[in-house]
Amino acid sequence: MTNDVMQKLTYREAVREAIREAMKKDDRVFLMGEDVGRYGGCFAVSKGLLEDFGPTRIRDTPLSESGFVGAGIGAALGGMRPIVEVMTVNFSLLAADQIINNAAAYLHMSGGLFNVPIVIRMATGGGRQLAAQHSRSLEGWYAHIPGIKVLSPATVEDARGMLWTALEDPDPVLIFENAGLYNMEGMLPPDIGPVDIDKARIRREGKDISIISYSASLFKSLDAAEILAKEGIEAEVIDLRTLRPLDETTFLDSVARTHRALIVDEGWRSGSISAEISSRIMESAFYELDAPVERLCSAEVPLPYARHLEEAALPQVNKIAALVKKMVGTHG
Amino acid sequence: MPRTPIALSERIEYLAILNEKGQLDAELEPDISGEMLLRLYRAMLVGRRFDERLLDLQRQGRIGTFPPIKGQEAAQLGAVAHLRPGDWMVPSFRETAAELWRGRTLESVIICNNGFSEGAVISPDHNDLPVSVPVGSQILHAVGLGWAARYRKKDDIVMTFFGDGATSEGDFHEGMNFGAVFQVPVVFVCQNNQWAISTPVARQTRSATIAQKAIAYGIPGIQVDGNDILAVWAAAKEATDRARAGGGPTLIECLTYRVMMHTTADDPKRYRTEAEVETWRGRDPLTRFQKYLLDKGVLSGHDQLELDTEVLQEIQRAVDNAEKQMQIMGNPLDMFNHVYAELPPYLAGQREELARELATGKEVPS
Numbered sequence: 001m002t003n004d005v006m007q008k009l010t011y012r013e014a015v016r017e018a019i020r021e022a023m024k025k026d027d028r029v030f031l032m033g034e035d036v037g038r039y040g041g042c043f044a045v046s047k048g049l050l051e052d053f054g055p056t057r058i059r060d061t062p063l064s065e066s067g068f069v070g071a072g073i074g075a076a077l078g079g080m081r082p083i084v085e086v087m088t089v090n091f092s093l094l095a096a097d098q099i100i101n102n103a104a105a106y107l108h109m110s111g112g113l114f115n116v117p118i119v120i121r122m123a124t125g126g127g128r129q130l131a132a133q134h135s136r137s138l139e140g141w142y143a144h145i146p147g148i149k150v151l152s153p154a155t156v157e158d159a160r161g162m163l164w165t166a167l168e169d170p171d172p173v174l175i176f177e178n179a180g181l182y183n184m185e186g187m188l189p190p191d192i193g194p195v196d197i198d199k200a201r202i203r204r205e206g207k208d209i210s211i212i213s214y215s216a217s218l219f220k221s222l223d224a225a226e227i228l229a230k231e232g233i234e235a236e237v238i239d240l241r242t243l244r245p246l247d248e249t250t251f252l253d254s255v256a257r258t259h260r261a262l263i264v265d266e267g268w269r270s271g272s273i274s275a276e277i278s279s280r281i282m283e284s285a286f287y288e289l290d291a292p293v294e295r296l297c298s299a300e301v302p303l304p305y306a307r308h309l310e311e312a313a314l315p316q317v318n319k320i321a322a323l324v325k326k327m328v329g330t331h332g
Numbered sequence: 333m334p335r336t337p338i339a340l341s342e343r344i345e346y347l348a349i350l351n352e353k354g355q356l357d358a359e360l361e362p363d364i365s366g367e368m369l370l371r372l373y374r375a376m377l378v379g380r381r382f383d384e385r386l387l388d389l390q391r392q393g394r395i396g397t398f399p400p401i402k403g404q405e406a407a408q409l410g411a412v413a414h415l416r417p418g419d420w421m422v423p424s425f426r427e428t429a430a431e432l433w434r435g436r437t438l439e440s441v442i443i444c445n446n447g448f449s450e451g452a453v454i455s456p457d458h459n460d461l462p463v464s465v466p467v468g469s470q471i472l473h474a475v476g477l478g479w480a481a482r483y484r485k486k487d488d489i490v491m492t493f494f495g496d497g498a499t500s501e502g503d504f505h506e507g508m509n510f511g512a513v514f515q516v517p518v519v520f521v522c523q524n525n526q527w528a529i530s531t532p533v534a535r536q537t538r539s540a541t542i543a544q545k546a547i548a549y550g551i552p553g554i555q556v557d558g559n560d561i562l563a564v565w566a567a568a569k570e571a572t573d574r575a576r577a578g579g580g581p582t583l584i585e586c587l588t589y590r591v592m593m594h595t596t597a598d599d600p601k602r603y604r605t606e607a608e609v610e611t612w613r614g615r616d617p618l619t620r621f622q623k624y625l626l627d628k629g630v631l632s633g634h635d636q637l638e639l640d641t642e643v644l645q646e647i648q649r650a651v652d653n654a655e656k657q658m659q660i661m662g663n664p665l666d667m668f669n670h671v672y673a674e675l676p677p678y679l680a681g682q683r684e685e686l687a688r689e690l691a692t693g694k695e696v697p698s
Contacts, residue, residue, distance in 0.1 A: 030483070056483065061510070061513075062506075062509055062510060062513055064506045064509065064510060066472065066502055066503055066506050067472060067475075067503075067506035067507065067509065067510045068510070069472075070469060070471075070472025070473060070475070070476065070503060070506065070507070071472050071473075071475045071476035071479060071507075071510055072476060073472070073473055073476060074472060074473035074474060074475055074476020074477040074478075074479070074480070075476035075477070075479055075480040075483075076476070077461065077473060077476070077477060078420070078476065078477040078479075078480030078481060078484075079480060079484070080480045080483065082476075094502075097466055097469055097503075098469060098472065098503075101466045101469065102464075102466065102469050102473070107670045107671065107672070107673070108449070108670045108671060109452065109462060109465070110452050110461075110462045110670075111449035111450060111451070111452030111453065111462070111670065112449065112669060112670040113452065113453070113454065113462065114461070114462075115673055146671050146679075147671055147672070149672075169673075170673040171672050171673055198676075245676045245677070245678055246678070248678075
């Protein structure tokens, strides 16, 4: 594949094209949520789709998170393939009963009679000066729940390719789009197809340490790896892509090669997905380690509003690089 | 400028046709065929006797906790009888009579109340959802199903049941609002049985009726004597006809009473008087319908006795069948079957681990 046939797309456009393709392929697919139609979505993801597909399939709804998630579950039970947009993960808490007690448990509660093929997309993450109640990163918290799948596309390719695979999945799938990534550009072949949603990827190879990350933190980890490379430290950077089910084989194999592991996670440290990964490394790769597993997470505070405070609270490139240097330098 | 009253598009009526003594308001009597009247009577009788038998089984330790329906048979059957097989019935957890009407087997109810997921079945030729435990959450599923039916240009409709307690939940509001805005073909049936565990309806709402909440959503609402199957039938007929014709949703409030406990884990003597319960026993839906049928000549004293025996025999056969079927149920490894459509590797691992523990049973700490 050469560059002249490659297409430049932002992450936002990639999600939009994924929705557009799904709508064209399958007339059971529809998009609903607050401001997804006339307004084009609060993050402009669905801009133009109303004109292309009309108000029946691009549905503006009442401001009612439990409402559109619950109705989405009903529509899925009735044979549709809904894409429900919850504006951000912060508001998904209003639909938590529908997501956790209903969608995630429906197959079990119905004795195997009903799958719920719903896809729920939502923006997540901080770093945009939107203050505590609009900046949470709760995807790791949803990854605690059996019965749902939790995707966290970081790259433009995954933003483009994960949606169709999620729609084909018979179980409920949550897709978390870090709002800080929407403007990121990437090159994609025009015939880009669906991608798998159950395997992690090594985004940069290295032999000295495994940096395990996902979503926006992936790019901070890659930037740190670039800096470290100039100082002779070769960091391997892993993109988890999916937080449930967690592909532990990829990071355990990596740790077996590098003997060190740092987890970078925008979520809070206590009871986090980083805690889960750390625990799995202890359980399955303890004797491969030359240094204790380390974690770089957000400060355990409601995320501050002021720019410099918010920056200080989130994982940053310089912090990652400094922590890696400490880990590589002081052990083994 | 003077203050002026705002004209609201809906007004709320109360409907009763057969009073508690079984006396009929002949002008309001709905036109129901003799065959249907007998089907309804039999279904009420099965609902009543089965409920009593389930309570015995529970007290004998032969089933687990369950929510009795006694006294609410008319409020369920008068409504659900209007559904076609392709329509959707979306219950809460106290609509056993309605579920049986839709083809669920007595056996499956017993099996389910013993905690086996094999009991969570619905009749294969009916489009129903299984019981819903998170209070009020099923109202939204009904709305989504209704919208899906409209999208697919089908004339299927949806009927969902919930209690008075559910009307205090956010999902009730969101469901009513969503359903009204999108004019979905859904009939919302509130079983106002006066009690949500120990909380009386006066603690759920300051509104004089639940039916009047329909006004706020811009849809028709009606309050009926829920222990009068003819009134429930008449109101539900209007509502289902309207939904099927594209006229959108309706809220029906059935005034009824939870004669028994919330579930078998509850003791209502702690929070309500026996006198109140006795008053409602005097308004029993089954005896008044029986009198109506006898007066009308649809049912004879002889038929009635025969039916009583037949129903008890049917229930006994179901108990025997269910207990036989349950002997081979309950493999602990089955708990992994219905988490995802396909068992993911990590769950397969947990399943294998449990299988190993079970194989060496004695080593598992008790």
